[in-house]
Amino acid sequence: MTAVGPLLPSDPARLGAYELVGRIGEGGQSVVYLGRREDGEQAAVKLLRDRFSRDPEWRARFEREMRMIGRVAGFCTAQVLDADISGDLPYVVSEYVPGPSLSGLVNEKGPRTGTDLDRLAIGTVTALAAIHRAGILHRDFKPSNVLMGPDGPRVIDFGIARIAGASATKGSGVVGTPSYMAPEQVTDTDLGTGVDLFTWAATMLFAATGRHPFGNDTISAVFHRILNYEPDLSALPESLRGVVASCLAKDPAQRPEAQGVLLTLLGGAETIEDDMGPLSTGAHFAGDPRTPPSAPPTVGRADHLMGTDSGGTGPGLGGPAGYAQMPQTVPPRRRRRGG
Known part of the structure; x- marks a missing residue:
C-alpha cells in the first residue's frame, strides 16, 4: 500500500468535496494528498504549491496536465475525477491507486x-x-x-x-x-x-x-x-x-x-x-x-x-x-x- 504521511500544520483540511486525511507524495511544484469524500470514496488530490499558484503560466501547465490525462486510456493511468484550476488553491482530483511506486x-x-x-x-x-x-x-x-x-x-x-x-x-x-x-x-x-x-x-x-x-x-x-x-x-x-x-x-x-x-x-x-x-x-x-x-x-x-x-x-x-x-x-x- 502507498504510505500515507500526516498532514502538516500548513496543509489545508479540505479541497472541494474531499477531506484531506494525509500526504501521499510531493514534488517541487505540488503536493499530493489522500482525500476522502463523505461517502467514503478515496482519491488522490494534487495541489499546486502556493508560490506557483500565483503564476498564470504554472496554472496553465497544471490545466494542461489535466487535459493530457483525459486523453489517455483509463487502464494505464490514474483518471481525473474532479478539478478546480481557477480558485485560490488550484487542485486536481484523480483516481487513487492503492500501491507503492x-x-x-x-x-x-x-x-x-x-x-x-x-x-x-x-x-x-x-x-x-x-x-x-x-x-x-x-x-x-x-x-x-x-x-x-x-x-x-x-x-x-x-x-x-x-x-x-x-x-x-x-x-x-x-x-x-x-x-x-x-x-x-x-x-x-x-x-x-x-x-x-x-x-x-x-x-x-x-x-x-x-x-x-x-x-x-x-x-x-x-x-x-x-x-x-x-x-x-x-x-x-x-x-x-x-x-x-x-x-x-x-x-x-x-x-x-x-x-x-x-x-x-x-x-x-x-x-x-x-x-x-x-x-x-x-x-x-x-x-x-x-x-x-x-x-x-x-x-x-x-x-x-x-x-x-x-x-x-x-x-x-x-x-x-x-x-x-x-x-x-x-x-x-x-x-x-x-x-
Whole structure:
C-alpha cells in the first residue's frame, strides 16, 4: 500500500468535496494528498504549491496536465475525477491507486525478477503504447512515476508531457529528471516517441538491479554517461536484454516504437509457422507491416530542468561500475517455436 504521511500544520483540511486525511507524495511544484469524500470514496488530490499558484503560466501547465490525462486510456493511468484550476488553491482530483511506486517497491523489497519483471515490462510498455496512440509524449517516465496498482502498473505525472508533433517552449536548459533522460533531452533537441522508450528501458534496468542505470550523482556526470556510455545489461533476463538494449540506442531513430516492443515481448515480432501453417501474431493490430512507418512525431525543445528522481543506490563521483564505452546495440532477440 502507498504510505500515507500526516498532514502538516500548513496543509489545508479540505479541497472541494474531499477531506484531506494525509500526504501521499510531493514534488517541487505540488503536493499530493489522500482525500476522502463523505461517502467514503478515496482519491488522490494534487495541489499546486502556493508560490506557483500565483503564476498564470504554472496554472496553465497544471490545466494542461489535466487535459493530457483525459486523453489517455483509463487502464494505464490514474483518471481525473474532479478539478478546480481557477480558485485560490488550484487542485486536481484523480483516481487513487492503492500501491507503492516502482521506486518505493524496489527500495523496500529489492529488484524485480522472473515473471514479476516480465509483467512489469509488458504492463508499462502497453501503457506507453496507449499514451503514444493518444498523441502524447510523456517525457518524464521514471520509477517514481510508475504506480504498482493491484490491477497492474499505472503511469502517472503528465506535468511535462506534450502533444506529439506540437512545438514546446524553447528556452535555456532541458526538462526532465536527470537520471532518467534520453540523449536528445540532454542535448536539448527535438523529441519524438523514442524519448519515452529510452527512459522506459532505463526504468526496467532499475527494476532489475535497484540502481539508477546512469547514476544519480552530479548532473554533469549523469549527462556524460547518458551521452557516452552504455549501462551493464547482464542483470536482465535474455527475454528482455535485447529489446532493452535497442531502446537504449543513443540515436532515437534506431529505437523501436512502443507497440513493436510490446509485440516482441509477447513473442509476436514475426510469423510463427508449424505443421498447421502460418499463425497470426497479432501484428495486424499495428497495421500492415508492408507499409513504411511514418516519421516519428517531434516536439520542440524543452524549457528548463526539473527535479531528480529518488530511489535506488546512487554511485560515487567516480561513476557507477559496469559501464562500457558505446558498444553495438543488441537487436531484439526473436523467439521461435520449436518443432
